[in-house]
Amino acid sequence: MSMPFYVAPEQVMKDRADYARKGIARGRSLAAVVYADGIVICAENPSATLRKVSEIYDRIAFAGVGKYNEFDQLRIAGVRAADLKGFAYSREDVDARSLANQYAQILGQIFTHEMKPMEVEILVAEVSEEHGGDQLFHILYDGTVMDETAFTVLGGEAETIASRLDETWQDGADLASAIRAAVGALAGPDRRLAAADLEVAELARSNGRRAFRRIEGAELAGILGDGVGGAATSDDDTPAAE
Amino acid sequence: MPFFTPGDDPGPSFAQLLRRSGLEPAVPQIAPGDRAAITHGTTVVAIRYADGVVMAGDRRATSGNFIAHRAIEKVFPADRYSGVAIAGAAGPAMEMVKLFQLQLEHYEKVEGTVLSLEGKANQLGGMVRSNLPAAMQGLAVVPLFAGFDTRREAGRLFEYDITGGRYEESNFAASGSGSLHAGTVVKLGFREGLTRADALDLSISALFEAADEDSATGGPDLVRGIYPIIATITAAGFERVDELEISQRFRGLLDAMAEREAATPPRLPETSTEGGEA
Numbered sequence: 236m237s238m239p240f241y242v243a244p245e246q247v248m249k250d251r252a253d254y255a256r257k258g259i260a261r262g263r264s265l266a267a268v269v270y271a272d273g274i275v276i277c278a279e280n281p282s283a284t285l286r287k288v289s290e291i292y293d294r295i296a297f298a299g300v301g302k303y304n305e306f307d308q309l310r311i312a313g314v315r316a317a318d319l320k321g322f323a324y325s326r327e328d329v330d331a332r333s334l335a336n337q338y339a340q341i342l343g344q345i346f347t348h349e350m351k352p353m354e355v356e357i358l359v360a361e362v363s364e365e366h367g368g369d370q371l372f373h374i375l376y377d378g379t380v381m382d383e384t385a386f387t388v389l390g391g392e393a394e395t396i397a398s399r400l401d402e403t404w405q406d407g408a409d410l411a412s413a414i415r416a417a418v419g420a421l422a423g424p425d426r427r428l429a430a431a432d433l434e435v436a437e438l439a440r441s442n443g444r445r446a447f448r449r450i451e452g453a454e455l456a457g458i459l460g461d462g463v464g465g466a467a468t469s470d471d472d473t474p475a476a477e
Numbered sequence: 478m479p480f481f482t483p484g485d486d487p488g489p490s491f492a493q494l495l496r497r498s499g500l501e502p503a504v505p506q507i508a509p510g511d512r513a514a515i516t517h518g519t520t521v522v523a524i525r526y527a528d529g530v531v532m533a534g535d536r537r538a539t540s541g542n543f544i545a546h547r548a549i550e551k552v553f554p555a556d557r558y559s560g561v562a563i564a565g566a567a568g569p570a571m572e573m574v575k576l577f578q579l580q581l582e583h584y585e586k587v588e589g590t591v592l593s594l595e596g597k598a599n600q601l602g603g604m605v606r607s608n609l610p611a612a613m614q615g616l617a618v619v620p621l622f623a624g625f626d627t628r629r630e631a632g633r634l635f636e637y638d639i640t641g642g643r644y645e646e647s648n649f650a651a652s653g654s655g656s657l658h659a660g661t662v663v664k665l666g667f668r669e670g671l672t673r674a675d676a677l678d679l680s681i682s683a684l685f686e687a688a689d690e691d692s693a694t695g696g697p698d699l700v701r702g703i704y705p706i707i708a709t710i711t712a713a714g715f716e717r718v719d720e721l722e723i724s725q726r727f728r729g730l731l732d733a734m735a736e737r738e739a740a741t742p743p744r745l746p747e748t749s750t751e752g753g754e755a
Contacts, residue, residue: 291586312478312479316479318579319489319498321577322495338478416646
């Protein structure tokens, strides 16, 4: 009679975590930044149709990195949970904290009980009525929840990007400088990112009931110019009036 | 958090999601001959004009021969580029509007794209149809739906019957107890390419005439400052017309009518109990 191999629980968890982290690191990162009028989320995403950032509810947005089908499934579940709660109770009873906890439960459950963990990191962001109360919930593949109030970075290179963003982030920045700071941090010192490489959306207090709005096309190009980041490759990049 | 297996997924339909989640509102059961007086909303009109569509509704809700509410709202935004106006049993109608608004927003969020205007009109038709059992028990809801078709760049409007029949009208539509009178006024005043001002004035006189002939339709309440709700739906989206503008337009209409009345001497039959000549 053959005995099943004994694998220590520590090893099982570590293997799963490594597996999930590897999957996440394959994709590109995203950064969410609090600015004067709300929250802006910048994702490196060359696709204009497969979205990483989207609307969940009036004041709540969702963003995910990693495996598209997995975080999209989570996104739709979030939209459903929020709309059902708003229908059963009231629109103001829908909040990001409760959604983040539900996501954490599911991700934790899948991490320990399913064949394979989800290869995703997700963000649930909620803009508050006034500056200073905006919330960013960053949830990892194993259900770990972290709440941030200034900025957060999701993805494989999160730590490097976050340390770059920490240098440029300023409280109460306007939309354009917040986007430039986030994109600059995503790009790093060796490359430039322009409007076509990015997916940007904001949750702004001034947008009315549905705070979510995509910033794209000419508007985004106007903010980013010919690209933001390091690698000042040629003289063309230096401003004319110097 | 609701998760479904691929074969069982409700897709972008909020109604399906409610059904799966057991939160679907129950169809009210009323025994025949046991009918309570149910609050009803009354007259709404929609008129196509040069920039889009005007939707207007009076503010009265009746319960039998009583006035149940003086300031009920019957014209609502459905989403950014469309609006819905309701007539019929007020409770189920409000619920239908709430579900319809949620359905459009839910679809938009799940799918990432907005439904076409035609698709929205069909959705509402399905909701009216599913209300048929309630309608047979006296809880009919007969909405109007209008919107700005961003693909065709034109205003379009739809009316419904209690079975969910969906009929697109080319110029105008009216629904509710005063719809006969309101519709006739609009029919006589309609021209192709009305300006915004003309379309607003036409909707105002339509509601005024309906209120003049139909006891369930409320006219402008000058004492309390309650005026019909009017909205325009154009390339700029759904916009409520400012109450001040509506009140001024009403005053204009009333002044014109008062002038006309004063010009003709009263011709009411003299009724006297004394008989004989003075």
